[in-house]
Each structure stands twice: as C-alpha cells, then as structure tokens.
Amino acid sequence: MRCSLLQEMRVKKGLPASRGAVVVHRNLHGVPFPSSRFFAPIWQREVKEQLEKVCRERKRGIHDLSSLLVALTGIVQGEIFFLKKTQKVWQGITVNGCDHLQIFAERRGEILESLLRVVDFWDNRVEEKVTYAYHPRWGYLASSFTRVGTGCNAYLWVHLPALSFLYGEKRLLQWFQENGTIVVRGWGDKGEIWAHLFEITNRFTLGLSERDIVSTVEGIGGKVLHWEEEVRRDFLRSPARLRAFWEYLEQGYKEMARKDDNMGKALFDFVSLWWFGEEMGIIPDGKGLECIGINHCIGEWLADIRVRQWRVEALRVLGVWPRRILSNV
Numbered sequence: 001m002r003c004s005l006l007q008e009m010r011v012k013k014g015l016p017a018s019r020g021a022v023v024v025h026r027n028l029h030g031v032p033f034p035s036s037r038f039f040a041p042i043w044q045r046e047v048k049e050q051l052e053k054v055c056r057e058r059k060r061g062i063h064d065l066s067s068l069l070v071a072l073t074g075i076v077q078g079e080i081f082f083l084k085k086t087q088k089v090w091q092g093i094t095v096n097g098c099d100h101l102q103i104f105a106e107r108r109g110e111i112l113e114s115l116l117r118v119v120d121f122w123d124n125r126v127e128e129k130v131t132y133a134y135h136p137r138w139g140y141l142a143s144s145f146t147r148v149g150t151g152c153n154a155y156l157w158v159h160l161p162a163l164s165f166l167y168g169e170k171r172l173l174q175w176f177q178e179n180g181t182i183v184v185r186g187w188g189d190k191g192e193i194w195a196h197l198f199e200i201t202n203r204f205t206l207g208l209s210e211r212d213i214v215s216t217v218e219g220i221g222g223k224v225l226h227w228e229e230e231v232r233r234d235f236l237r238s239p240a241r242l243r244a245f246w247e248y249l250e251q252g253y254k255e256m257a258r259k260d261d262n263m264g265k266a267l268f269d270f271v272s273l274w275w276f277g278e279e280m281g282i283i284p285d286g287k288g289l290e291c292i293g294i295n296h297c298i299g300e301w302l303a304d305i306r307v308r309q310w311r312v313e314a315l316r317v318l319g320v321w322p323r324r325i326l327s328n329v
Helices: 005-013 041-051 065-071 113-127 161-167 169-177 210-235 239-258 265-280 295-304 306-318
Strands: 018-026 079-086 089-095 101-108 152-159 182-186 197-202
Touching: 018 113, 018 210, 018 306, 041 089, 089 113, 101 113, 113 152, 113 210, 152 210, 161 169, 161 210, 161 239, 161 265, 169 182, 169 197, 182 210, 197 210, 197 306, 210 239, 239 265, 265 306
Parallel strands: none
Antiparallel strands: 018 101, 018 152, 079 089, 089 101, 152 197, 182 197
16 A cells, blocks of 8 residues: 555644653762651741742742643652743653652653753852762762762653554563663553653663763664654554555444443543554544444543543644544543
C-alpha cells in the first residue's frame, strides 16, 4: 500500500508527542533536610525567609497552573514559591518538598538544552543570596543519594504507540534498560506503562555534569522518537499491520464491554491507540468513538476515576487525546 499525499501530510502532523523538564535539587546550609526527623515548621519558615531574598514577587492563582503541576506530578514536590511562563517555558521554584528547593523548567518537545539554561539562571541567582549545602568532594548534598552531585534530573516524556503496538512494551523497556545510566517508567501504578507513555530520566547525578545528564536523556529520547516516526510511516504501507490494528481495537472494545470495572491500563491503551489512528488517518474523519458505542464506557470512566484524574490530564498535556472524544462523551 502506497501512502497518498494526504496520508503523508497526516504523518507530518502526527509526529510523536513529547515533553521535557529539567529540575535541580538544592538544600540550604545549616538547615535540616526535609527528610530529617528534626525538620519542623520552624525550618520550613527559615527556607522561605531565605528564599525571599531572591524572589520577592511570587505569581499565584495562575489559571493554567494545574497543567504545569500535572506535567510535573511525581517530579517536584512541596509548595510552589515562584512560577512564571515565558516563550512557552514554565519555570519556577518549589520549597520544602523532597529537598529544600527544586528549581525547574518544562515545555513541550524533546530539546532540553534551553531548559537547562533557564534552570541555571535561577540556580545562580539563588546561590548569590543563600548558601547551599555543598561538599567539595561529593558536590551538592541532597536527601537522596541518587541526587547527590550536581543534583540535576532531566526528564523526557514520550508517546510511543506505534513501537508499543509493533514490538510490545516489554521489548521497548528491555531496549531502554541496556543503557544503565537512565531510568524508564510509565504513568501507571508502580511505573506500569499506561497509554504508551514513557518517562525517561537519569539514574544518578554524582560524577556527571548537568550538560552530560541533559545530553544523555535528550539523545536517547531523540533516538527513540525518530524510531517511532519511522515506524509510523511504515505503518501506513503495511496492509497486515492495518488489519492487526483494527482487530486489536475491536478486541479491546469487547474486553472493556465485558468488564464494567476495567478503568485502568486497558482503557488508557485503547484511547491512546485510537488517538494514534486518528492522527495517522487510519481512522477516517467523522468516524469518532460513537461508531462503536465506546462513548458511554469512556463517560463512566471519566466520571468515576477521580483518584486517577491526573493521568487523564497527563494525556492532554502531552497532546495524547482523541480530537473528538470529549464531544462524543
């Protein structure tokens, strides 16, 4: 099967979704770490008072603050002390989470170098006013040994439905694990891969510069996204894969119809593949989820899944969301 011009245009529009973030963890000299049993409200106030020297203006009540927090769920913790958005880059500082300070920047796309420059700017500005907990040999000290050193973590979230469908998530994880310097997790319970969304980050910071960390995560992410893009192009040229795709969707719907309590991975994966099919032009325009009666199942799921709502929002943040699902529901 040869791709038509329209299909080729859809492939360009249906590029893999990705989002990146860079976070540095810092603790203040002479103040117990948040993980210490000696850390009390008095020390929380001390951290905020010292940081006031740097950020005297704090933005609160931003209407799309939730989008930022969703994208960084499980990565930054504590109270948002400073937050702003410039040129599509969210940047800010949280206090009294897993460490005294977490300075972060995040945006859509897999290019992390620009995020590192933003984080470095704020890191240097803070260090001009306060004294960090630092050891000449070990570097910046943190509440976890995995963050001792530069204290920098680079994150990349990538959506890989074509690779997951073709090779399976276990084989993809095995490929990632061949590089011992990174950790790959999913958005589901206990790191399970839901909706074919993979989170790539560095394993340690000790002995590595911030630029080394960023370039490693960025390089691996760029490679797998290019691989996903190639598989997407080939997908349309293979009648066998297209038949398997439709059979998978049909079987997936039947499974969900039989299990009223199935509100987990199966449904996320189904939604992810449906979105993929729409973006690639496999599922024609105007043939929304209503055509197979899945809309009531999705509606009940959205209404009853409050404890997992952040995962639903995470799909939207990454752009992994069927264009017509909300109108059909």
